[in-house]
Amino acid sequence: MYKDMDKEYVLNTYARNYVNFKEGQNATLFDESGKDYIDFTAGIGVVSVGHGNKRLSSAIADQANSLIHMSNLYLIEPQVKLAKKISKLYGKDVATFFANSGAEANEGAIKLARKYGLKKHEGKRFKIITLENSFHGRTIATVKATGQTSFHKPDFAPYPEGFSFVKDIEAVYSSLDDQTVAVMVELIQGEGGVLPFAKEEIQKLASFLKSKDVLLIVDEVQTGVFRSGEFLASNVYEVEPDIITLAKGLAGGVPIGAVVTPHKEILEPGDHGSTFGGNFLSTRAGLEVLDILESYKHSGELDETCVYFDKKQDELQKEFPNIFKEKVGLGLMKGFQCFESIDLSKLIDAAFSNGVLVLKSGRNTLRFLPPLTISKDEIDEGFERLKDAFKKIN
Numbered sequence: 001m002y003k004d005m006d007k008e009y010v011l012n013t014y015a016r017n018y019v020n021f022k023e024g025q026n027a028t029l030f031d032e033s034g035k036d037y038i039d040f041t042a043g044i045g046v047v048s049v050g051h052g053n054k055r056l057s058s059a060i061a062d063q064a065n066s067l068i069h070m071s072n073l074y075l076i077e078p079q080v081k082l083a084k085k086i087s088k089l090y091g092k093d094v095a096t097f098f099a100n101s102g103a104e105a106n107e108g109a110i111k112l113a114r115k116y117g118l119k120k121h122e123g124k125r126f127k128i129i130t131l132e133n134s135f136h137g138r139t140i141a142t143v144k145a146t147g148q149t150s151f152h153k154p155d156f157a158p159y160p161e162g163f164s165f166v167k168d169i170e171a172v173y174s175s176l177d178d179q180t181v182a183v184m185v186e187l188i189q190g191e192g193g194v195l196p197f198a199k200e201e202i203q204k205l206a207s208f209l210k211s212k213d214v215l216l217i218v219d220e221v222q223t224g225v226f227r228s229g230e231f232l233a234s235n236v237y238e239v240e241p242d243i244i245t246l247a248k249g250l251a252g253g254v255p256i257g258a259v260v261t262p263h264k265e266i267l268e269p270g271d272h273g274s275t276f277g278g279n280f281l282s283t284r285a286g287l288e289v290l291d292i293l294e295s296y297k298h299s300g301e302l303d304e305t306c307v308y309f310d311k312k313q314d315e316l317q318k319e320f321p322n323i324f325k326e327k328v329g330l331g332l333m334k335g336f337q338c339f340e341s342i343d344l345s346k347l348i349d350a351a352f353s354n355g356v357l358v359l360k361s362g363r364n365t366l367r368f369l370p371p372l373t374i375s376k377d378e379i380d381e382g383f384e385r386l387k388d389a390f391k392k393i394n
């Protein structure tokens with residue numbers, strides 16, 4: 001019934017699966033017929049503290065009962081607290097601008113970088129270099145920043161100037177010119193195959209860029225908020241980017257984005273803004289999410305879950321050495337690169353039929369982004385179901 005309604009009234013931009021989820025508990029979802037699914041997707045890395053999290057829903061309800069929204073013309077107490085919390089968890093002296101999504105956070109990062117180019121280099125610098133197979137969003141600028149030509153369809157041209165992407169980090173060095181203001185990278189390319197860059201490679205790039213006064217923007221929309229096992233992947237890589245963007249997991253499903261930077265003096269009143277960004281509801285949700293995840297990390301549970309998930313992946317790979325070529329990823333941003341001959345959509349469909357939700361990344365990577373609070377039982381059940389599902393098609 002809703003399928004026909006969807007087709008009639010919702011614009012056709014997604015190849016949807018028409019399952020109708022009604023309820024969720026941590027990493028378990030229930031559809032309208034009562035069938036349950038283990039969720040290894042968390043709404044693409046968004047539902048960081050699990051579905052139906054009572055602490056989060058109570059905080060949201062409490063906030064909604066007093067104030068949902070005012071405007072950034074006035075002080076927003078939870079916004080101030082969330083910005084301070086981000087600085088504390090990251091461990092650096094940074095300030096934050098709040099937006100509503102990852103793409104919007106990256107737009108903010110691009111504006112901040114260009115203003116930096118204007119102020120510090122007399123307006124000469126404006127170009128942004130990104131990497132092949134990156135993903136930075138769907139707005140007209142961030143889609144151009146995305147390093148995949150399949151995203152730069154002529155259908156939506158013309159695109160803004162000043163963006164180019166290069167093959168790999170090594171190629172960044174030779175492509176900088178005196179108009180380059182920033183290099184934007186993901187430390188683990190989420191949509192590009194869940195492949196972490198080498199730590200030394202990133203550290204070398206960071207210090208090179210610093211020596212040239214070219215900004216390093218790290219897009220942590222997917223890797224941020226404990227997804228990598230630490231608060232930020234920048235913590236794992238031990239780099240201090242000029243700008244970090246966050247979104248997906250930050251408020252557990254309430255839309256939010258964040259531009260985090262030590263360069264507090266670049267933007268001035270009027271330079272940037274947002275109606276919804278940083279409002280009472282989303283920042284209160286973000287605060288609760290960070291409180292929950294901070295203690296989850298502190299107690300050692302998050303690290304244990306990462307290790308346990310990894311072990312289960314090893315076991316699955318041993319069962320299907322002809323499907324899975326290589327285990328990839330970091331923390332709870334994981335996957336398997338599959339052999340070329342494997343039809344990934346078949347794997348995903350088989351998993352779904354057997355009650356497990358999984359994702360695709362890049363051309364041939366099966367991707368897992370479970371809620372960070374997923375239980376051992378849910379992990380066990382998920383992998384058991386995957387095993388059954390893949391046995392049937394193998």
Ligand SMILES: *Cc1c(COP(=O)(O)O)cnc(C)c1O
Nearest residue numbers: 101102103135136137190221222
């Ligand atoms: C998801 C994602 C984005 C886009 O975020 P939206 O909230 O969909 O705009 C940008 N960068 C990365 C790395 C992402 O994973």
